[in-house]
Amino acid sequence: MAAKSLISKTGRKLLVTRCISLTSSREQSAWTPDKIVKSPHKDVDIPSRTVPEQIWENMERWADRTAIECAITKQSYTYHQMYKYSRNFAAKLRTQLKIRDGDVVCIMMPNCPDFAVAAIGALEAGAEVTTVNPIYTPHEVQRQITLSDPKVVIGVPETIPVLKEALALAKKDLPIISIKGLDGVLPPETISFQEFALADNVDHSVLKEVRRQPEDVAFLPYSSGTTGLPKGVELVHRNIVVNLLQQNVDTIRHYDETTKSSQDVALAVLPFYHIYGLSIVLLHKLSVGLKVVTLPKFQPNTFTDALKTHKTNVLCAAPPLILFLGSHPGITNEHLAFIKTITSGAAPLPRKDVVSVLDKVKHKLNFLQVYGLTETAPLATAMLPGSENYASAGYAISNTELRIVDTALNPLGPKEVGELLIRGPQVMKGYRNNPEATKKCMTEDGWFQTGDLASIDIDGTVTIADRLKELIKVKGYQVPPAELENVLKEHPDVLDAAVIGVPDARMGEVPKAFIVLRDGHRADAHSITNFVSKRVAEYKRIKDVRFLKELPKNPSGKILRRVLKEL
Incomplete structure (x- = not known):
């Protein structure tokens, strides 16, 4: 009875503008005889375009509208300015820094308008873009620089010291481009971003030399792995372009089209260095003419001010942000008064958290769970506008097929729990210089093995059950145990180490370490946690330590994390 009253209470607040009504025959046809689940949405035509070409495709319709604005500094660019400045930046990369097709450009910046100019400009120059978390330590940055082998790195005054130290650790001497600080000062031994991008009378003819195809790599984000170092995910232009277009299908579209009299506002608090913020928030919203308002990081006061001041219409979020809301x-309702759609991804969301947000608003809005991975560029499934099945991750998006399999990759049927497989044009090319890892997650007939446990109902709705992978989810961030274990083993007193995620009311999960000390050595928990804290970002830090005489392992030497969890 309570559940029914809850549904009716929240149901009144839902905007059912483009909801699909699936007939019983359509529900049955979601599953093919060979147990493949089809998308209920019409397929999109896949154009032969690069990412910049897709972003500028309809620019003349909104050339003079604001493309992007910083909520803190108020710096902003119109679409026409974005087009000009990104091409300026591209031309300077080609002429002054000799960037050529396929070279890698590394960006370590928080969300800001210049991030968009740098990323799109690097693509215009024919480069591949790898993005780095701006709160990473020099050791973490050094690892990504070593793996991605960039020719240029781009930062802001706050990240330049870390980039310099990381380059020294990697034994590389690369050009460093930096934005000037708010005081107008350029960090020493760096190249001015403003002089590259904002210059007048730049000769763009050099860009005619660029020969990038849809099958060439556009972005090289690094996905946390559980068995070693992070893996570089090769996302080609076609992967990104298709995923942008898949979000525009009428039956899934969660924004209003930009016209002469209206323009939706999307608040970009999700970080652009992560594929969710980069592709779904920044690139997609620019490609359809929305105004993107950026926040360099989440802070309660600046976030709440931005929601209200900029009359936000579209908010892409992760569970911690939903919990905050x-x-x-x-x-209050005043902050959420203009919201039309909230999407949530990165991890499953409890229904009570959704209801807590809906209870604060006095108008109808869509609250949609979405699902995807870095390897799927990233969107794979999404709830339908108007749905209130918050436990579901929705349906496969256009051009996308799903499958549920057992441990032997045998196909399972409706409502059976197994590993979720995805096949579609948004699935990555593979892992950079790691054919073994690529082979482990890609079947010969093109299915990507997500490592997530899920079930699919008869009508095609997906429910994520659990993770096969051992990643620890800290406030939506992915923390690989293997990375922390490698750091722990660098401690002079540590012989062996294992890390698991343990539940935490505020963070979701936090890393806990199990330590075996070397014979004759002594160390306390504080020295262990302090050692790790100096080497990893804050969200990766060990929160608890337990000392054991030996770690539980199977005959092949693999750590039995299940036993550790029981401990």
């Missing part, structure tokens, strides 16, 4: 007393 629902629980923070400072968030």
Whole structure:
């Protein structure tokens, strides 16, 4: 009875503008005889375009509208300015730094308008773009620089010291481009971003030399792995372009089209260095003419101010942000009054967290769970506008097929739990210089093995059950145990180490370490956690340590994390 009243209460707040009504025959046809689940949405035509070409495709319709604005500094660019400045930046990369097709450009910047100019400009120059978390330590940055082998690195004054130290650790001497600080000062031994991008009378003819095809790599984000170093995910232009177009299908579209009299506003608090923020928030919203308002990082006061001041219409979020919206007393209907759609991804979301947000608003809005991975560029499934099945990750998006399999890759049927497989044009090319890892997750007939446990209902709705992977989810961030174990083993007193995620009411999960000390050595928990904290980003830090005489392992030497969890 309580559940029914809850549904009716929240149901009144849903905007059912483009909801699909699936007939019983359509529900049955979601599954093919060979147990493949089809998308209920019409397929999109896949154009032969690069990412910049897709972003500028309809620019003349909104050339003078604001493309992007920083909520803090108020710096902003129109679409026409974005087009000009990104091409300026591309031309300078080609002429002054000799960037050529297929070279890698590394960006270590928080969300800001210049991030968009740098990323799109690097693509215009024919480069591949790898993005780095701006709170990474020099050791973490050094690893990604070593793996991705960039020719240029781009940062802001706050990240330049880390980039310099990382380059020294990697024994590389690369050009460093930096934005000037708010005081107008350029960090020493760096190249001015403004002089590259904002210059007048730049000769763009050099860009005619660029020969990039849809099958060439555009972005090289690094996905956390559980068995070693992070893996470089090769996302080609076609992967990204298709995923942008898949979000525009009428039956899934979660924004209003930009016209002469209206323009939706999307608040970009999700980080652009992550594929969710990069592709779904930045690139997609620019490709359809929305105004993107950036926040360099999440802070309660600046976030709440931006929601209200900029009359936000579209908010892409992760579970911690949804929890904040629902629980923070400072968030009221006034802040959410213009919201039309909230999407949530990165991890499953409890229904009560959704209801807590909906109870604060006095108008109808869509609250949609989405699902995807770095390897799927990233969107794979999404709830339908108007749906209130918050436990579901929705349906496969256009051009996308799903399958559920057992451990032997045998196909399973409706409502059976197994590993979720995805096949579609948004699935990555593979892992950079890692054919073994690529082979482990890609079947010969093109299915990507997600490592996530899921079930699919008869009508094609997907429910994510659990993770096969051992990644620890800390506030939506992925923390690979193997990375922390490698750091722990660098401690002079540590012989062996294992890390698992343990539940935490505020963070979701936090890393806990199990340590075996070397014979005759002594160390306390504080020295262990302090050692790790100096070498990893804050969200990866060990929160608890337990000392054991030996770690539980199977005959092949693999750590039995299940036993550790039981401990």
